[in-house]
Amino acid sequence: MTTMTDTASAVREFKMPDVGEGLTEAEILKWYVAPGDTVTDGQVVCEVETAKAAVELPIPFDGTVTELRFAEGATVDVGQVIITVGPAGGAAPAPEAAPETAPAAPETTPAAPEEPEAPKGRQPVLVGYGVSESSTKRRARKPVPSQGDEPPAGTYYAAAVQGELNGHAPAPQAPAAQAPAPAAPAAPQVAAPTGARPLAKPPVRKLAKDLGVDLATITPTGPDGIITREDVHAAVAAPAPAPEVVTAPAAPAPAAAPVAAGDARETRIPIKGVRKATAQAMVHSAFTAPHVTEFVTVDVTRTMKLVEELKQDRAFEGLRVNPLLLISKALLLAIRRNPDVNAAWDEPNQEIVQKHYVNLGIAAATPRGLIVPNIKDAHAKTLPELAASLGELVTTAREGKTSPGAMQGGTVTITNIGVFGIDTGTPILNPGESAILAVGAIKLQPWVHKGKVKPRQVTTLALSFDHRLVDGELGSKVLGDVAAILEQPKRLMTWA
Structure with missing residues (x-):
């Protein structure tokens, strides 16, 4: 007669999820667990890099890791199994059962062990492993895990459980009748599982990273x-420990030395992750949407003075205040005055989609490549709220923690190439958006002001737009309004 397998004891598979809309693959950056580790529902087991951002993946069930299907650095398709998890305490297969009857005891051992001493003769073993039988035919019970070894609630990664669950199998034990029973093992210590991420709260992790x-x-x-x-x-x-001095044996004189790897004339870098996604998006955008770029040079001296004044304003205490803040507000106001620019081209349905909200994208250069997270409903934010959102966006991008959702649904974008000392450029549209504003470096230049040549703070703006949606007149109005606001920032109030 056959019986159904209990689902609680079956090995479960965790597949690579689609952590962003329409993603097809992701690269495994780092594993936080190893085979034999115990995991709990919601525990982060690895960090992956998608085509949009680096994301930590939590596992949706409890158990013991039995296998990691892919190594760090591997690119995995969405839907492929990346890790398998067995029941708790079942990380490794149990060895063959000990014989029911133990071998004859040596002469120096009593003929039969005393029954009360049997529990003391048991050895600490991994959960799921068998134990040696005593000379009697009584089967030894497995040790019961202590509830005191459970990880504390609220921690991001599960702590280790019993001292036995350290990822190392014990050496085979001799039958109980061959040696006197050892003393009872000491209480297990709570320790991080082998290969697990160190336990620390997010503020402590940030402090350690900063230091x-x-x-x-x-x-x-x-x-x-x-x-x-x-x-x-x-x-x-603490002072750093002095490195140990190791005297190496004298090496024989080499023959003709080969060319070192560092002397290679070329280096090949795999195209993947954020850089791959950016390249594909830019090619698609450049050859799908007909780009038009217009330029204007503007005196932003008054805007720079306003930036300095806002830094001293109590309403902006603790917030990041810079020219990008006022440029963002100027673009949002220009879109309000010219709402037709905030649209998208729906090719399959042959429709123009007018959007009555602005998700303002900010292009950010990160170690993994260029990303464009956006501020949701930026049009509805006050200036202090916009400053707070910009600060959070920049900090998250620099830490590589931008979520895929933060990079979806953008409508228009700002790219600040001026931070690199560049005067201007011809930016390519973020796919699905209608316009992108490039801001050049703000420099002190001779400028005609009130009939006289004076040194003024000047910058060049470049607006690229999809000519299917935006004609020359509309594009010129938007760019002209942004320039007018930055030249006379009081228009932020009079035009609002």
């Missing part, structure tokens, strides 16, 4: 093995 401290090198002092801020500061204050 250049590797959390893996810190000995935690907090409850349940959590690293505290004091631990990080102590690691910074």
